[in-house]
Structures are given as C-alpha cells and as structure tokens.
Amino acid sequence: xxxxxxxxxxxxxxxxxxxxxxxxxxxxxxxxxxxxxxxxxxxxxxxxxxxxxxxxxxxxxxxxxxxxxxxxxxxxxxxxxxxxxxxxxxxxxxxxxxxxxxxxxxxxxxxxxxxxxxxxxxxxxxxxxxxxxxxxxxxxxxxxxxxxxxxxxxxxxxxxxxxxxxxxxxxxxxxxxxxxxxxxxxxxxxxxxxxxxxxxxxxxxxxxxxxxxxxxxxxxxxxxxxxxxxxxxxxxxxxxxxxxxxxxxxxxxxxxxxxxxxxxxxxxxxxxxxxxxxxxxxxxxx
Numbered sequence: 001x002x003x004x005x006x007x008x009x010x011x012x013x014x015x016x017x018x019x020x021x022x023x024x025x026x027x028x029x030x031x032x033x034x035x036x037x038x039x040x041x042x043x044x045x046x047x048x049x050x051x052x053x054x055x056x057x058x059x060x061x062x063x064x065x066x067x068x069x070x071x072x073x074x075x076x077x078x079x080x081x082x083x084x085x086x087x088x089x090x091x092x093x094x095x096x097x098x099x100x101x102x103x104x105x106x107x108x109x110x111x112x113x114x115x116x117x118x119x120x121x122x123x124x125x126x127x128x129x130x131x132x133x134x135x136x137x138x139x140x141x142x143x144x145x146x147x148x149x150x151x152x153x154x155x156x157x158x159x160x161x162x163x164x165x166x167x168x169x170x171x172x173x174x175x176x177x178x179x180x181x182x183x184x185x186x187x188x189x190x191x192x193x194x195x196x197x198x199x200x201x202x203x204x205x206x207x208x209x210x211x212x213x214x215x216x217x218x219x220x221x222x223x224x225x226x227x228x229x230x231x232x233x234x235x236x237x238x239x240x241x242x243x244x245x246x247x248x249x250x251x252x253x254x255x256x257x258x259x260x261x262x263x264x265x266x267x268x269x270x271x272x273x274x275x276x277x278x279x280x281x282x283x284x285x286x
Contacts, residue, residue: 068096075100084109104131112146114139123149130154133190136161144177151183159193160184173198173223178206185209189216196222198261204231211235220264226251229262229280243282250280 079087079101087106091098107129112122119142126132126149133156137143143162150157164174178201185191186209194210200223201207207228210217215238224232233239233247254260263281 072100076103076105079103079106082106084111102128104129107132109134111136112138112140119145122146126150127153131156133157134159137163139164143174144180147177147180147184151180151187154184155187156190157184157188158190159195160191161193161195161197162199163195163197164199173200175200175202178203182206182209185213185217192216192218194220194222198223200224200259201228204228207232208235212237214238215266217264218266220262222262223259224262226254226256226258226260229260232262232264233282247282 079090082090084107087101091101102125108131110129110132112135116122117125122142123145126146130153132150132154135150135154135157136159137146140146150160162176176196176199181194181196181201182205185194185206191213194217204227207224208231210220211232212235214236230248230251233244236244260280265282
C-alpha cells in the first residue's frame, strides 16, 4: 500500500534545487517505488513506500474515523438505546445499518399494524428476530401466515396479542389457524398471555394444549363454542373439582354451537366464574 505526501511551499522550492533532485533520483533508483508527480494546477506530490521514504510532511493529517469504521461492539452498544421505531428507520439508511439493526438482541418486542409491510418482508424479519418476547398484531389480513412463522422461530415468546378494530356492528371476528396457535403453545414454554380478542378457532386440539399448559398460561381470551369451553376446563389440572363442575353446569344449559367470549385469568384470590352477555369470565387463583 502506498502513501501520498503533500509538500508545502518551502519544500517545493527545495525540490527545485539540484541537490534535492539528485537525492530523489537516487531514492527512485534504490526503491523503484518512489514516483515524483507534478501538475501545474496541483501541488507537487511524492508517492512511495513508507519503508523507503523517511521524509514526511509536517502538515500530515491523522486518519479520519467515521461511524461505519467503528467496531461492531460499539455499534451494538449505541443501537441498544434506540426504540423499535428508530431501528426501523435506521434500517432504511444503508445495507450496513440494515444488517446491524436486525441483530436479534434488539428485537424483544414487535408491533405489526395494518399495511405496515408486505407479508413476505414481515416473514423474513420474523426469521431473524429469534429473541422476541412480546408480539402484537393489529388488523392484519395475513394473521395466519404470521402465526405459522411465529410458531417456527419465536420460541422465547411470552405474550401474543391479536386484535381488530371495532366497527359500528361490533368487533371484527375471524377464524384463525388453530394448528399454528397450538404449535405456539407447545413450542413456547415461556408463553403466559394468549389474547385473541373476539377471534375464533376451529376444533378442540388447541384447547387441550392450553389446558395441559398448566398454570403458566396466566391470561387467555378468545371466542369459544360451548364444547371448546368444556374441553379447555376439563384439561386444566390445577382447577378445583368444584370449579370444573360449575363450568360443566353452565355449559350444559347452553347450546353446543353457541359462541361465547371466554376470559381466563390466573391471579391471587378465589376462583370466580361469571357469565354476562355471552362473556364467560373465569378467574383461577394462582
């Protein structure tokens, strides 16, 4: 690698001297790497190997450091103080910051809103965000595709919330992928909040898995049929026989295909089961 030296006015006059010219010629013969260049509109420069050239410019400037030249550890420490929204904005700066900003340690929370990104881009981001703990999905038509990817990559998940805005006729209800939701319950051992608002699921397998998850499921909300409610309560091991019989009596007096919003919460205190306006609230003591 060669270095470039710039001569000031005094050195320029010295170069015009024969003695300096001869020394430069001898150095050129010895090193075969030293080259003297002169342009009318530019200062006289000497390019050569630093090992063979002992003369340095008195006005030589130190190498400038920019943000891109900093070590990766410093980049990670700086970006650790940014919010998720700031990280998303930083990713648009250049490819270098796009790669750094996607470091899994930065992404523990993620909120996905309507028309924010294309489905393919979101799935690629979820593949890289392997340390996510809290995911909130708002008013997305591709919820089932996102749930499938979450079941594959987000094994550290603790909270999952899926919601839709309220309309004049009420909250929008959709049928979600029960297989993907079941995999999330089984593959995420730290999951404790499973909030699907008024969305619905088909089948009974998901609710068997929710019941077998035990006391680690602290909050669950969704729209269930009477048979799904019975399956869910039957497989919760820490429910007292009295509470289980009370739920069975409530379900027996209701049509089997009737949808009800179930709110299941584990907290300190006695077990409470309430049914108000097709909303079944079940509070289990921790």
